[in-house]
Amino acid sequence: MTSTQKLFFGILLLIVLLGFALLVNQRLYVFPSPETESTFLKNYTPDRVIGQFLCDGCSSEKLSTVSSGAGREFASHERWFEPRLTIRAQDWMPMMTALDDDIASHLARQGAKILNRSGDPRDGFRTQYTVGNTFGDVVVEPLKLVDAASLAARSTLSPGEVTVSLRIAIHEKWFKSRPGLITIEVTNHPK
Numbered sequence: 001m002t003s004t005q006k007l008f009f010g011i012l013l014l015i016v017l018l019g020f021a022l023l024v025n026q027r028l029y030v031f032p033s034p035e036t037e038s039t040f041l042k043n044y045t046p047d048r049v050i051g052q053f054l055c056d057g058c059s060s061e062k063l064s065t066v067s068s069g070a071g072r073e074f075a076s077h078e079r080w081f082e083p084r085l086t087i088r089a090q091d092w093m094p095m096m097t098a099l100d101d102d103i104a105s106h107l108a109r110q111g112a113k114i115l116n117r118s119g120d121p122r123d124g125f126r127t128q129y130t131v132g133n134t135f136g137d138v139v140v141e142p143l144k145l146v147d148a149a150s151l152a153a154r155s156t157l158s159p160g161e162v163t164v165s166l167r168i169a170i171h172e173k174w175f176k177s178r179p180g181l182i183t184i185e186v187t188n189h190p191k
Helices: 004-026 039-043 047-053 087-111
Strands: 064-069 074-081 084-088 114-120 123-129 135-142 160-163 168-175
Touching: 039 087, 039 123, 047 084, 047 087, 064 114, 084 123, 087 114, 087 123, 087 135, 087 160
Parallel strands: none
Antiparallel strands: 064 074, 074 168, 084 160, 114 123, 123 135, 135 168
């Protein structure tokens, strides 16, 4: 065999090995699809709760973003809600509590097992859950005061009203097989 033939077969072998490695690597990845999204991720919206606390005659803005990605062990999905709205200042904490309760209620209706719920109305809430092959978590960040002029329809507030922004993030990972989870809960009970 000549050196040219050896080089040709070496390159051919390298191409075959690279192709095989790419094929194996492709099979190891989990790609996002509608089947890898939970019903909760597809259907949840905070609009009903927000509507209960929106001031009469006040406007609001809604922004919702969705993204997904492939991974070697799981497909990931994320959804964010970022509304701005005007509420009565006294409704700040009740609205946050209602959002946390609404999320837990939606998860329970979807058959999710809630692994952990933590937080409070001032610092925000976090709920971790599993449903089927999905592990997820929802973070409700604390409300933030924003300038009333940031809402296009109305720039002056009545006494006792505040304009706030809210951010809710849902993160999910869907695994080919149900993930085995070890959970630890630490609770601090004041005496």
